Amino acid sequence: MTNGPDLERSMSPITGDHLGRLARLAEADRHNMFEDHPRLGVFRSRVLLTALCQGAALHFVDGENGVKDLDVYTFYAQHPTVNFPHRRRKMVDFGKSDLGRHPDDDPRFRGRHVDLMGRVIDVPPSADPIEAVRDYLRRGPTTTSRKLAEKAVVVLDPSPLRGQVVWPTPRPDVADLN
Numbered sequence: 001m002t003n004g005p006d007l008e009r010s011m012s013p014i015t016g017d018h019l020g021r022l023a024r025l026a027e028a029d030r031h032n033m034f035e036d037h038p039r040l041g042v043f044r045s046r047v048l049l050t051a052l053c054q055g056a057a058l059h060f061v062d063g064e065n066g067v068k069d070l071d072v073y074t075f076y077a078q079h080p081t082v083n084f085p086h087r088r089r090k091m092v093d094f095g096k097s098d099l100g101r102h103p104d105d106d107p108r109f110r111g112r113h114v115d116l117m118g119r120v121i122d123v124p125p126s127a128d129p130i131e132a133v134r135d136y137l138r139r140g141p142t143t144t145s146r147k148l149a150e151k152a153v154v155v156l157d158p159s160p161l162r163g164q165v166v167w168p169t170p171r172p173d174v175a176d177l178n
Contacts, residue, residue: 003096003097003098003100003101003110003111004097004098004099004100004101006100006101006102006103007100007102007103008068008102008103008104009065009066009067009068010066010067010098010099010100010112011066011067012067012098012099012100013059013060013063014052014056014059014060014067014099016162016163018097018099019052019060019154019156019162019163020156020159020162021094021095021097022052022070022072022094022114022156023050023156023157023159023162025072025092025094025114025116026050026072026074026116026156026157027050027157029090029092029116030044030047030074033088033090039082040082040084040085042079042082043076043079043082043084043118045125046076046077046078046079046125047074047075047076047157048075048076048077048121048123048125048127048129048132048133049074049075049129049130049133049155049156049157049158049161049166050072050073050074050075050155050156050157051072051073051074051075051133051153051154051155051156051166052070052071052072052153052154052156053071053072053073053148053151053152053153053154054071054147054148054151054152055067055068055069055071055151056068056069056070056071057071057151057152057153057154058151058152060152060154060163060165061152061154061165061168065151067099067112068102068112069102069105069112069113069114069115070094070099070112070113070114070115071114071115071117072114072115072116072117072156073117073118073119073148073153074116074117074118074119075118075119075120075121075129075132075133075136076118076119076120076121077120077121077123077124077125077127077132078120078121078122078123078124079120083120084118084119084120085118086118086119086120086144088117088118089115089116089117090115090116090117091106091113091114091115091116092113092114092116093106093108093109093110093111093113093114094109094111094112094113094114095110095111096110096111097111097112099111099112100112119136119142119144119145121133121135121136123135129158129161130155130161130164130166133153133166133167134166134167134169137149137153137166137167148167149167152165152167152168153165153166153167154166
């Protein structure tokens with residue numbers, strides 16, 4: 001596997017392989033978090049979806065934004081008695097890829113850094129994950145939801161939905177309106 005150059009923004013396309021690697025990184029992080037913090041284990045069964053967000057997701061959608069870093073959010077259904085640590089952020093190395101690495105990243109990193117974060121949405125675990133996240137972004141109840149809504153959100157997991165664009169929501173074709 002080649003590694004792209006050290007550039008602030010990579011213009012290489014984000015592929016299905018990239019999305020799969022990000023999903024695996026997020027899954028490993030969740031596993032470690034639940035092992036290290038047993039009280040958070042109640043969220044194991046409350047994962048709605050994991051998504052690539054912000055600028056890298058916008059680059060997946062438009063191919064023009066470029067990739068500075070990779071922001072991955074796991075969205076969870078609210079638990080009635082346990083709060084999720086909304087400020088939790090884990091930074092990991094994406095590893096060698098054609099996305100290269102950001103020149104300001106940790107020199108030990110071989111690739112772009114990945115920020116792994118989580119947010120709770122006030123929905124039951126049975127909620128439709130796509131609609132729950134879209135509603136969260138539409139309503140903009142938090143600073144994070146408003147920031148995420150400024151760019152894009154692309155599903156990483158569950159794997160059958162991988163690559164589906166959650167946000168921006170698909171717009172009807174002008175021809176469909178006539």
